[in-house]
Amino acid sequence: MKILVSLFAFAMTLTLASASLAEEAHGGGGHGGGHGGLTEKMNALFPQPKADPAKNEVPAKPELESPGYYQAIKADKTTLTWKAVTGADEYHVQVATDPNFKWLVANEYSVKNNSFEVTGLEAGKHYFWRVAAVKSHNWSTFRKSFFAMSMFETPAAK
Template sequence: MKIFASLIAFAVTLALTAPALAEGGGPTHHTKEELKEKMNLLFPPKEVNKDDQIIPAKPELTSPEYFAAIKGETVQLKWKEAKDAQEYHVQVATDANFKWLVADDQHVKATTFDVSKLEAGKHYFWRVASVRPNNWSTHRKSYFAMSMFETPATAETAPAK
């Protein structure tokens, strides 16, 4: 009985659609370009903002020089303004892998950064990257420029011999 009902339903569907197919209401064939045009009308391609594709230049570190000896508890890090940079990401750490961060500021507007509470007898590694905050879709940040300095041990902090 189920087969008979299915055949009846098929026959009725065929009888109703056959005249429409005969009159040209059937499937139409479009070229690839026509389909592309129709799809772009439905889903327009995203417009590319050229400013979002600008890669900021890598900053050039100026002070303190590589392996400079810093006396005291503070230092001012300096670098040259990088082309197309809107702000800078500055990190200072006590290890070369930047695991033990002393400072981490992702929104530095100036080309200087003050670090305080330095401990004597340590090496400090620092790096700066140029950032374009609105470039989330492409290249937001330049490569880091890296350097290091040391805080030599004083007579008070030197280990006894």
Template sequence: MKILVSLFAFALTLALTSPSLAEEGHGGGGHENLPEKMNALFPQPAEKPEKHDVPAKPELSAPAYFSEVAGDKTALTWKAVPGADEYHVQVATDPNFKWLVANEYHHKTTSFDVTGLEAGKHYFWRVAAVKSNNWSTFRKSFFATSMFATPAAK
């Protein structure tokens, strides 16, 4: 019995509201061209295609891959990347870059001095080019990675 009463109430509600719903859809609500009206109120920013360009991967210069570096410091160098205004430089003692010796996010030049190197270790370094104003898409290129070693102490 409860189900029958519920169905009757639902049918009565539907019958009473369907004419008013039908009238709303026929221009009575003033919703014609609503997307165009909303876009006129909130214009979209102008598209800048150069902001979608991802910087190229840097080309590392020195020290050469798997070369030996004498002393407790060295200069890491790479070629400038067109469009990049800074670089992310990392130096670590493991190839996964978990044990960082240096981590410079906003380096402006194409060389980086590493100091405090220990004898008899391998050092891994990598550089990524960054477009600092490129917040709408990728700001950073892929890392270019290399490594060098320090000779064992005698």
């Protein structure tokens, strides 16, 4: 008996929903989906914002300068440098001890200059670093370029 009542309720729901959808699709008046032009009146009161094409531009990928790929750093700190990217107002810099950037040594989201000093380097390790240009006002679309990546080593003392 419960199954029969459930099936009857389901059939009634489908019948009512399909009739309402059909009325809305054909622009039916009365209590249907048109709402007497209310949508058009509300859109006139609250116009949609205009698209800004500058906000859709993805910043260019930075070009790394130093340290060079696989360069030996014989100190416990170094300065990472890259060429400035036109239109970027900050940079995302990451330094890690693995190429997948799981073991981060530094993770700075808003570096304002095109250089970053890394301290606390340990001898006998490889360090991987990458930089992405960021347009901080691009919150609605892509804010960040692709990362440019390199690595350097700190040879063990002999």
